[in-house]
Amino acid sequence: MRRRGPIAIFVLVLVAALSQGAHGQAAATAPSTGAATTPASGATAATPSSSSSPSADSLLAGSAIPENPFRRFEIVSLGAFPIMLFYSGFFFDLQRYFANDFNSLYAPWPFQSSTSAPLTDADRYTRIGAALGACAVVGLIDAYLHHLKVAKAERLREATESDAPPQIESPGGASPAPEP
Numbered sequence: 106m107r108r109r110g111p112i113a114i115f116v117l118v119l120v121a122a123l124s125q126g127a128h129g130q131a132a133a134t135a136p137s138t139g140a141a142t143t144p145a146s147g148a149t150a151a152t153p154s155s156s157s158s159p160s161a162d163s164l165l166a167g168s169a170i171p172e173n174p175f176r177r178f179e180i181v182s183l184g185a186f187p188i189m190l191f192y193s194g195f196f197f198d199l200q201r202y203f204a205n206d207f208n209s210l211y212a213p214w215p216f217q218s219s220t221s222a223p224l225t226d227a228d229r230y231t232r233i234g235a236a237l238g239a240c241a242v243v244g245l246i247d248a249y250l251h252h253l254k255v256a257k258a259e260r261l262r263e264a265t266e267s268d269a270p271p272q273i274e275s276p277g278g279a280s281p282a283p284e285p
Contacts, residue, residue, distance in 0.1 A: 112233055174248055182244035189243070190236040197232050 198213035205211040210222045 112230075174252070177251060178244040178248045181247045182240040185240045185243040186236060189239040190233065193232050193235040193239060197228065197235070201228075 195214055198211075198217075202208070202211045202213050209216075210220065212218075212221060
């Protein structure tokens with residue numbers, strides 16, 4: 106049986122913890138129905154909704170529980186890990202090939218043969234470390250872009266709420282006469 110290294114054990118434990126954490130989250134509530142009530146008259150008016158693009162309210166009112174930014178960061182980072190490990194391995198192979206004056210023993214991955222020079226443990230750990238660093242950068246970029254999107258939706262929602270004219274009703278229920 107093959108012995109697993111400390112990195113493989115760490116990744117397996119992390120995946121197991123994440124899968125258990127996903128089962129423990131609360132279910133999101135249903136989004137708004139698209140109807141708004143006016144507090145003074147109690148009548149409902151349909152709000153225009155576009156099926157092609159989400160509104161600011163749908164971005165923010167999708168669930169009662171706000172999204173945890175760290176959770177999003179770790180999901181994106183773990184999802185990017187296999188891709189980053191492949192690219193970091195390929196680029197380290199290229200660097201090693203160039204550093205050894207294009208010696209065929211150090212050819213990059215698709216051109217390696219059974220007689221190619223083997224990797225050392227230090228090389229493997231360096232590749233994994235570079236991949237983990239790249240994953241963290243990808244996760245941080247995604248978190249920043251998501252923060253910008255939520256902030257923009259927040260500003261749009263505030264702007265649409267402040268643009269609505271105030272409803273003024275007289276105590277008798279009739280509208281006041283317009284002033285000349």
